[in-house]
Amino acid sequence: MPPKRSQTAPRSAGSKRNPASKATPSTAVSGKPAVKRSRDDDRDAPSHGDEVSLFAGKINGGDNGKGKKSAVTAEVEEDEDDEEFEIDTGSSNGDLEDFLDRDALESPADDEDEEDEEGDDDDEEGYNTSDIEAMENASGDEQDDFDDASSVASSSIAPSTMPDSNLTLDQLIARHSYKPDENFDIHVSQATGGRPLVGDALTGKFSNAKEGTGKLVPSKFVKGAMMREYDDIEAGYGSESSTEENTNTIGNVPIEWYDDLPHIGYDVSGRKIMRPAKGDELDKFLATVEDPDSWQVLSPTTAEDKLLQKQVQLSDKELDIIRRLQNAENPDADFDPYQETIEWFTGKGNEMTMPLSAAPEPKRRFVPSKWEHKKVMKIVKAIREGRIVPNRPAAEKPKVYGIWSNDDVENPPHAMYMPAPQIPPPRTVESYNPPEEYLFDEGEKREWEQQEKEDRKLDFMPQKHDALRHVPGYENFVQERFERCLDLYLAPRTRKVKLNIDPESLVPKLPSPKELRPFPTNCAVQYRHPANSRVRCVSVDARGEWVASGSEDGIVRVWDLGNGREVWRWNLKGGPVQAVEWSPNKEECILSAAVAGRIYLLAPLALISPHVAQTTLTHLNTAFSSSSASSTNNISGKPQVPDAKWVRPSEDERDRGMMVIVEVQGTPKQVTWHRKGDYFATVAVDAANKSVLIHQLSKHQTQSPFKRTKGSVQRVAFHPHKPHFFVATQRYVRIYDLVGQQLLKTLMTGLKWISSMDIHPLGDNLIVGSYDKKLCWFDLDLSTKPYKTLRYHTKALRSVAYHRAYPLFASASDDGSIHIFHGTVYTDLMQNPLIVPLKVLRGHQIKDGLGVLDLRWHPTKPWLISSGADGEVRLWSS
Amino acid sequence: MAKIKKRGESGAAKNYITRTQALKKLQISLSDFRRLCILKGIYPREPTNKKKANKGSSAPASFYYSKDILYLLHEPLLAKFREHKTFAKKLARALGRGEWALAKGLEERKPLARLDHLVKERYPTFKQALADLNDPLSLLCLFERLPRDPVPGKTQVPHEVTAECGKLVAEWKVWAIRTHALRKVFLSIKGVYYECEVPAGRSGETVNVRWLEPWEFKQTVPADVDFRILLTFLDLYRTLTSFVLFKLYADENLVYPPELDVKLDAEGEGIGRFKLVERAPDATAAAPTVEGDKERKITKKDVKKSIRSIAHSSAATGGMQVDEDEEDALIKDEPSAEEEFTYHPSKNETDASDPSNAPLPTYTSLLTAPSSSGNSHDDKAYTIFSPYTFYLSRETSSRTWEFVIRAFGGKVITHPSLNQLSTTPETANSITHILLDRPMDASTMRALQGDRKWTWVQPQWVADCVNRRTVLPSGEGSGYEPGGVLPPHVSPWDEEGRDDRPWLGTEAQAAAGVAQDEEEDEDEEMQTEEGTTATAEMTSAMRAAAENPDDETLVHQAELEAEAAGTDHAVFRKQLAVAVRAAKASAPSSSKASTSTAPAGKTAAAEEDLRKIMMTGKKQRLYEKMQYSNNERRQEADKLASKRQAIEKRKKKAAK
Incomplete structure (x- = not known):
């Protein structure tokens, strides 16, 4: 297939735009792919001198923008373009029908494989996007060979749009009445209706990347050699790259920087994106004249895409969103703020059941465990046999036993070991019947009484009793014992070196005078x-x-x-x-x-x-x-x-x-x-x-x-x-x-x-x-x-x-x-x-x-x- | 180059840890920490430099040795504390929910902390344990008689604790009686001090254990005494004492704990309520001992001991009881005493008459049996009351005197009352001494005595005999007779101390001292009279000569002056003598105390003074400090002596 081969390069060049055009049918609800398409059209229009391409672009644009109004028209016009069209459409139609049939029969779980296959088929069939062609045109008209090819390619737009015409109105309505995010889910849940669309969308998305082989093409660099060229990986809808609307990769820089240049930026592959031609007043006028819809170009329903430097037509949906935002309403048209509450748990008949899970109670929950039973029986048996005595006190050590033996050794002396000093033995002063000189006279008694408790040399007043039976109880006994205990554990201890020398030894030895x-x-x-x-x-x-x-x-x-x-x-x-x-x-x-x-x-x-x-x-x-x-x-x-x-x-x-x-x-x-x-x-x-x-x-x-x-x-x-x-x-x-x-x-x-x-x-x-x-x-x-x-x-x-x-x-x-x-x-x-x-x-x-x-x-x-x-x-x- | 030392990484900063830091490290509450400190014997330290120990801060803090705290981290008690905490929580929860069965189960499995590992840890040798037994015994004696709630509304002392304290003290006393280990008794105003000599190991070392038993009165307990602390100490002390007692009983070849005679206990018998049981050499299994003791059981020492005891018993002929047939011998020798002690002589007799019964030796028989350890000389000194039987009048404390008399080999009778003694003539005849602590006129005493020979003494006589290790005279005039003026009771530990007072020796010495003093006093009086008249007309030279009469040159100088003044030589001599006496009188009384050494001492003192010039300042200060403390002590002694003299003089005057 010579045209195909010749198209490889341009295809890869326009690859980024492919998904957009492909995605159009499946994501028709969202206005953005449509916008893209229209942009492409705008760009195409001036660069192409010939009528056909211009028309095609316009039809396409109209097709997308108007929500598949004139599929038939496009078909007619494409018909004029290329004879190969028939074959292409036929194959694609057949494919689709086949798909639909299968879809109806098989479970959604099998979809993927199928889609893969379809994708493959699709790719093999052709590079049938108008974008590629448009791109090709934009990139330059020098190659005449390519012109043909492009015309051929442009004619292959139809198959992608064809299935749309086969869809029922219900499906279309259904498709358009959902939020874009929900699309996929809905398609999945709708066993029949959404199927072809999904398939269609997926055929666009799934490239031949899964083939893992690519195509062998003559190398550009080495003469006569072949090189393997892979097809671009088409991003799916959910992926980042598919939602990426900004194909211009210059980033957040002032677009004025590109004012003096012929291009306005670079696409993902680094190729220049040429500046779209801005038609002069005549062109605009002609556009108005020739296209009855084109009045919108200058109407307030357009907006300028700064990055791509062109006017973008806003869809009804988008306009609706704008209106809603202006009225401070929820931008989602389908959002119902006054939904009826569904009383899942408190409604009649559901009061106490709390059906958090509808799973039935497993059997193990209400059947006694066999293993536990076995274990228990083991213990019971042991108890019966007397191997286990419940509540038996643990074997106790005897309360006292010999802990000291004859070969105990004292701990080696340590500087930080300071045993508590013992209380000195009692002196005669403490006697119940001391010699009289130990008793206090008046002066000493007064002094003792006036002294603070801590300053007293004796903690008691000496007394003399003439018989043992007269000795009263000592009233500070408990207090003194308590203080001793406190001293034992609270008093800071220190080592004091007591100099036990004769004071005379301090006097120097000198000869006698x-x-x-x-x-x-x-x-x-x-x-x-x-x-x-x-x-x-x-x-x-x-x-x-x-x-x-x-x-x-x-x-x-x-x-x-x-x-x-x-x-x-x-x-x-x-x-x-x-x-x-x-x-x-x-x-x-x-x-x-x-x-x-x-x-x-x-x-x-x-x-x-x-x-x-x-x-x-x-x-x-x-x-x-x-x-x-x-x-x-x-x-x-x-x-x-x-x-x-x-x-x-x-x-x-x-x-x-x-x-x-x-x-x-x-x-x-x-x-x-x-x-x-x-x-x-x-x-x-x-x-x-x-x-x-x-x-x-x-x-x-x-x-x-x-x-x-x-x-x-x-x-x-x-x-x-x-x-x-x-x-x-x-x-x-x-x-x-x-x-x-x-x-x-x-x-x-x-x-x-x-x-x-x-x-x-x-x-x-x-x-x-x-x-x-x-x-x-x-x-x-x-x-x-x-x-x-x-x-x-x-x-x-x-x-x-x-x-x-x-x-x-x-x-x-x-x-x-x-x-x-x-x-x-x-x-x-x-x-x-x-x-x-x-x-x-x-x-x-x-x-x-x-x-x-x-x-x-x-x-x-x-x-x-x-x-x-x-x-x-x-x-x-x- | 030496390694650079970092601040706070060595020395005091590392050695010490404040209490707050310790608490943080151990993650326990303050009260738990305190309890741990008490049980483990951990105490704060006083670092030499507080600022260094506190990492530069001078805030007041108590410091602990950081290794002590590190060791605490691995203390099993700490785990027990935690267990107890969770237990308490669980129990409270169960009680709060009314889950009684659960609570009961929990209570049964209550974690109990044992302290026996602490005893071994704190006292690695038996000797160390004995050396630290003073405080435990004193505290046990205090708790023995404490009511259930000493401070109303605060911590209570459980009855079991008091009972155990009483039991331990009684066991200790029983041991002391059996081994005649009691050495000293001192009746003080605080209570009774006892001292026992306890063998501390194989090498014949002994440790003196001294404890204080309060008088048998209700204790006054201040409200701020924290009984939680005391009880914690008591926990440790109870454990320690029981282990010590086990060892002591084991060394005596006795079963510990001794059996309690329930009947006697109910009758209120004190020490006598225990049945001492010898461990039969082959019946180790029967005796409640640990496996560890089994090996120890038949050591070389035991063999030696038994050989010695056999030899001893064979050597002792008539008076001594023989171990083998002690029952019979005992009953034959002193049946009355036996009767008095145990209250079931008939049972003993029946037991003895039935040889197949093979009775265990009773407490009394074992007590009276000579101790196998210790030599006969010691025994004689510590069994001074062995020939005597004492009757304790009801006002004397049997707790004290029964223990003391029995420990020194005497026998004690407490029943029946004094008036009814005549109704039991056997008992009455065996009595040799009557301990009476109330005045009683001679006629009553004679009437009670009848034709028996009783010695009537006051309790102090027993204590004094014990301290002197001789039987003191106790007749009329000794002061020990009932109603007599008792001689002063002197602490037996005084000779270990600082100052000796010769006047306490004998009355005669004291009297002689008084006579001497009187003479001196008279002298003094005369001197002062003369001196006052003479000093008026003294020249400076004369004064100097009078101050040092041995200095010839000064005297000569004075003589020359007198000559110049025109006084006669004889007159001069007289004047000089007067001046010398006056100078002596004017000198301070302290120098008078050492009159005998005055002339020699004075020159010596002067010489010493001069040598001190050559001391360095540091040594000088130290010397001064030492002299100060010596002086204090001397002054105290002097004060006592002078007081004594004054009292003697006053007494003498009163007698005149």
């Missing part, structure tokens, strides 16, 4: 000052013969150490004497004393041997004789404010032993000598940056070693044998190298306010006393932190001192006591100094909160000199 003798133990001599004026300072001379003391009445006294007799005195008349200090040089006898603004260098010449007196005088006066300057000295030679002024007292004063006066700024609080007796340093806290001054006696020179001092300097000291200088500010002790002129070390004392300082004669250890009751021992080789910080005085420390020869040191405090310590320093660097407290010396009275103000050791003997606020200086000897 008896083994460390000699040390001062008692007061040997008292040097009383008149009017009990406070003795701020005291000093013993280098030979250990004289004691100098400076009291607040401004008088420096020299006492005979041995018998406590006052042997010399200088009235300095400059307020309280702040400091007195003998020169450490044994060849001389110079006493320095400080009052506000002045430092006196004194020498009790009459008391000393002439040889010593001579050296002393020489030492004191050489500078006066060598230089004219009895005035100032400034090491840097700067002309400004002098650090000090060296003044030679008058002859009279010199006769009384007052040899040199050094005038300085502020009030010097401390005078300390260098070991050689030429230099001495003074500290005046209130003299700003000139607070520390170093004076040279042989040259009558004074220098201020620091331009600026960090913090207020409290004490200074010379190292016993190195050119080092110790400066104690309130919190720190700084060590300077006087030769290198640099800071060597800063000692962190941890004290709040240093009051006193002394350096061990070997030079490696240091003690610092403070106003915050502490004494620090520094081992300079060890650390810049204290080796030991001791706190034993109850008040501020005033003075600390090392003995020059013995391993002793002492501290004096405002609490009126002097503590004597043994302090051995070992040459072995690995061994720490040994400190042993030896003795507390008490004797000084506390006056106005001040106790012992100063103390000094005797240079050679284990004796101590102390001065107190009670106006006494005491010598403590061993």
